[in-house]
Amino acid sequence: MAATGSVLIKNVRPYGEGEPVDVAVTAGVITEIGHDLAAPDGAEVVEGGGNILLPGFVDLHTHLREPGREDTETVESGSRAAARGGYTAVFAMANTAPVADNATITDHVWRLGREVGLVDVHPVGAVTVGLAGEQLAEMGMMADGAAKVKLFSDDGKCVHDPVIMKRALEYSKGLGVLISQHSEDPRLTVGSVAHDGPTAARLGLAGWPRAAEESIVARDALLARDAGARVHIAHASTAGTVELLRWARTQGIEVTAEVTPHHLLLDDSRLETYDGVNRVNPPLREESDKLALRAALAEGVIDCVATDHAPHASQEKCCEFSQARPGMLGLETALSIVVETMVNADLLDWRGVARVMSERPAQIVGLDDQGRPIEVGEPANLTIVDPEQAWTVKGEELASRSDNTPYDSMTLPGTVLTTLLRGRVTAQRDGLSNVTPNGGAGEWL
Numbered sequence: 001m002a003a004t005g006s007v008l009i010k011n012v013r014p015y016g017e018g019e020p021v022d023v024a025v026t027a028g029v030i031t032e033i034g035h036d037l038a039a040p041d042g043a044e045v046v047e048g049g050g051n052i053l054l055p056g057f058v059d060l061h062t063h064l065r066e067p068g069r070e071d072t073e074t075v076e077s078g079s080r081a082a083a084r085g086g087y088t089a090v091f092a093m094a095n096t097a098p099v100a101d102n103a104t105i106t107d108h109v110w111r112l113g114r115e116v117g118l119v120d121v122h123p124v125g126a127v128t129v130g131l132a133g134e135q136l137a138e139m140g141m142m143a144d145g146a147a148k149v150k151l152f153s154d155d156g157k158c159v160h161d162p163v164i165m166k167r168a169l170e171y172s173k174g175l176g177v178l179i180s181q182h183s184e185d186p187r188l189t190v191g192s193v194a195h196d197g198p199t200a201a202r203l204g205l206a207g208w209p210r211a212a213e214e215s216i217v218a219r220d221a222l223l224a225r226d227a228g229a230r231v232h233i234a235h236a237s238t239a240g241t242v243e244l245l246r247w248a249r250t251q252g253i254e255v256t257a258e259v260t261p262h263h264l265l266l267d268d269s270r271l272e273t274y275d276g277v278n279r280v281n282p283p284l285r286e287e288s289d290k291l292a293l294r295a296a297l298a299e300g301v302i303d304c305v306a307t308d309h310a311p312h313a314s315q316e317k318c319c320e321f322s323q324a325r326p327g328m329l330g331l332e333t334a335l336s337i338v339v340e341t342m343v344n345a346d347l348l349d350w351r352g353v354a355r356v357m358s359e360r361p362a363q364i365v366g367l368d369d370q371g372r373p374i375e376v377g378e379p380a381n382l383t384i385v386d387p388e389q390a391w392t393v394k395g396e397e398l399a400s401r402s403d404n405t406p407y408d409s410m411t412l413p414g415t416v417l418t419t420l421l422r423g424r425v426t427a428q429r430d431g432l433s434n435v436t437p438n439g440g441a442g443e444w445l
């Protein structure tokens with residue numbers, strides 16, 4: 001019998017640096033890193049094929065849809081999608097049905113995640129009851145529950161009332177937790193479906209102005225300053241938000257921010273087809289915003305990548321653009337989009353990928369067992385990535401229960417081969433690029 005989590009990972013290059021090494025794992029912890037290590041008795045051997053070893057990714061923004069919309073995603077299907085994407089921890093947003101605004105629900109989601117066991121599922125608690133923006137939820141009860149909720153958000157909706165947001169920030173400081181704000185002034189986005197720019201005007205789509213986001217980012221930075229609290233900006237989407245973050249940092253205000261893969265790769269030129277798959281909140285912006293977001297991520301002004309994985313049923317996405325639900329899948333394609341937009345553009349090296357996909361998100365929420373360096377004594381939350389191997393996305397083949405990926409039929413660079421959670425293999429592709437005929441990505445085992 002192999003000890004729990006007893007694995008020998010052969011032939012991998014931590015952070016893509018140096019000669020390949022072996023990594024031995026016992027009881028979920030890295031016990032040795034070196035050349036030609038012998039497998040401990042009964043250990044599972046994972047062949048790395050000379051590929052890159054990174055710390056497992058941490059997603060601060062995942063929609064798992066359980067409870068309530070299990071037809072589109074469950075904790076299990078979303079966990080599988082996460083593991084295949086190289087993730088070892090995800091933060092499951094609170095806009096479920098019922099809303100995760102109390103400890104009964106956050107603890108329920110946490111337990112479901114534990115039972116599935118493919119990824120650490122950290123439920124996000126709602127900031128306000130029912131996401132209605134009027135009355136603060138019992139944040140303390142959720143923080144003290146079994147799930148030990150660390151991140152709170154009304155995501156999908158903005159905590160719009162400044163008085164409520166001020167109070168929530170004060171509470172979050174006292175509780176040692178973090179609020180992630182979906183920055184959108186709802187009075188500026190009534191009926192809006194697309195970025196407020198020339199494309200939307202030409203296509204006759206109601207525009208969502210940059211100011212709807214930026215005014216809330218600025219306001220919340222000031223509220224955080226006055227409360228002496230931290231605040232996190234979900235899915236930053238404009239060049240102006242980048243400038244505001246930069247300004248806030250110069251003031252010593254503790255604002256962190258995430259960017260989604262789709263805002264790094266796509267822009268509103270995608271809307272020409274009126275395909276509902278491209279509808280998302282905040283909307284795909286202009287090329288200049290996209291380039292500013294990439295530069296900000298490289299520079300560290302934006303801290304991390306978060307997927308905003310938002311599964312929807314096909315009948316909710318296939319309709320006329322303005323009727324389609326906003327949101328797109330992200331977990332299984334995030335690494336590839338980061339490779340395409342950041343690594344292949346020489347904006348990030350693999351240390352940088354580890355920083356934005358794993359280390360910074362873990363630090364931002366205060367996870368002490370994720371986003372750790374690949375060193376002896378650290379938990380073996382790891383992912384092996386083949387940078388040379390491309391794969392073609394097929395919506396219906398994804399582990400997600402939904403198939404609303406904007407990358408359907410696209411061939412993307414960079415493939416996740418194996419993911420390990422505390423030394424246990426949670427996802428594995430069959431075959432490595434150097435052994436798979438045609439260099440195509442192998443099937444998931």
Ligand SMILES: NC(=O)N[C@@H](CC(=O)O)C(=O)O
Pocket residue numbers: 063095155156157182279280281282308310311325326327328
């Ligand atoms: N991003 C989206 O367009 N949709 C998200 C909510 C959100 O993150 O705003 C969803 O829950 O579907």
Ligand SMILES: [Zn+2]
Pocket residue numbers: 155156157182234235281282
């Ligand atoms: Zn949102």
